[in-house]
Amino acid sequence: MYYCLLVLFGVVGASLRYALGLLISVDQFPLATLMVNLLGCFLLAFISSLLTQLPYLANTVASAIGTGLVGSFTTFSTFALESTTLIQDSNYLSAIVYILVSLLGGLFACVLGYKSSEGLLTWRKK
Amino acid sequence: MINNFLLVAVGAAFGVLARVLSTNWIKKEWRYTFPLATFIVNILGSLLLGLVTGLSLGTTFSLLIGTGFMGSFTTFSTFNVENMELLRMKNYKHFFVYTAASYIFGIIAAFIGLTFGNLL
Numbered sequence: 001m002y003y004c005l006l007v008l009f010g011v012v013g014a015s016l017r018y019a020l021g022l023l024i025s026v027d028q029f030p031l032a033t034l035m036v037n038l039l040g041c042f043l044l045a046f047i048s049s050l051l052t053q054l055p056y057l058a059n060t061v062a063s064a065i066g067t068g069l070v071g072s073f074t075t076f077s078t079f080a081l082e083s084t085t086l087i088q089d090s091n092y093l094s095a096i097v098y099i100l101v102s103l104l105g106g107l108f109a110c111v112l113g114y115k116s117s118e119g120l121l122t123w124r125k126k
Numbered sequence: 127m128i129n130n131f132l133l134v135a136v137g138a139a140f141g142v143l144a145r146v147l148s149t150n151w152i153k154k155e156w157r158y159t160f161p162l163a164t165f166i167v168n169i170l171g172s173l174l175l176g177l178v179t180g181l182s183l184g185t186t187f188s189l190l191i192g193t194g195f196m197g198s199f200t201t202f203s204t205f206n207v208e209n210m211e212l213l214r215m216k217n218y219k220h221f222f223v224y225t226a227a228s229y230i231f232g233i234i235a236a237f238i239g240l241t242f243g244n245l246l
Contacts, residue, residue, distance in 0.1 A: 003143070003146075006142060006143070006146060007139045007142060007143060009142075010138050010139060010141070010142025010143075010198050011135045011138050011139050011142075013138070013142075013198070014134055014135065014137070014138030014141070014142075014193070014194055014197055014198045015131055015134055015135055015138070017193075017197060018130075018131065018134045018189075018193055018197075019131075021193075037202040037203070040202060040203040041202065041203050041206045041207070043203070044203035044204065044206075044207050045206075045207050045210060048207055067142075067146060067204075068142055070203050071142065071145065071198070071201040071203060071204055072138050072141065072142050072197070072198035072201070073203070074201055074202035074203040074204075075196075075197040075198070075200050075201065075202060076168040076171065076172065076200035076201060076202045076205060076228075076232060077168070077171040077172045077174070077175035077196045077197065077199070077200040077232075077236070078175065078192075078193075078196075078197055078200075079202060079232070080168075080172035080175070080176075080232035080233050080235065080236035081172065081175050081176055081179060081236045081240070083232075083233045083236070084176065084233055084236040084237045084240060085240075087233075087237075088237075088240075099229060099233075102202075103225065103229065106202065106205075106206040106209075107206060107209060107210060107213075109206070110206045110207055110209070110210040111210060114210065
């Protein structure tokens with residue numbers, strides 16, 4: 001059951017990533033991957049924090065969404081390859097901006113997702 | 127167009143399974159706080175994506191193995207959530223090592239894969 005959900009959500013996550021890549025294309029800068037990765041960080045932190053509060057069934061589904069959908073939506077390999085390509089093309093400024101925004105933005109998006117989730121949980125308890 | 131999505135979907139189905147099975151296996155064997163499983167998957171995936179891209183196998187293989195399989199095998203979100211957890215646990219040493227090693231070795235791995243693929 002869990003593995004079926006995982007594959008299903010994984011396929012949806014990767015297809016969304018591919019679709020966004022087709023929609024968003026900017027010359028000389030991998031904006032699509034950056035947006036996908038930052039959005040995914042927010043969502044996974046949000047879901048992970050909610051997980052601890054959910055009953056068993058909802059927990060399984062939420063875990064499959066986090067690991068499958070969000071895990072496949074975001075990608076590290078494409079980020080690494082795009083950074084390499086920017087450096088090889090002597091596009092150093094874009095490479096530095098891409099790596100730094102991924103690094104700091106990814107962590108910031110996680111904290112934001114975590115805080116939003118905590119906020120939602122305390123709001124619901126009131 | 128539909129065919130392209132199908133290629134990505136098939137690759138992703140195997141990619142996500144490969145990620146979950148291998149990370150679960152590594153987590154069982156590795157009992158320390160350092161998130162080694164995601165690290166290994168991300169570096170290996172970067173190396174292989176570079177290799178596949180360097181080999182220039184055409185659109186079909188690029189979508190199936192690159193965008194689909196490697197894209198889903200590696201993950202940026204889990205990497206960052208694990209990093210946030212290390213920060214919350216005030217484990218700054220592991221946080222620093224995990225972040226620096228992932229970015230540096232990830233990019234080097236992609237470079238090695240790409241260069242090697244171009245040579246073959």
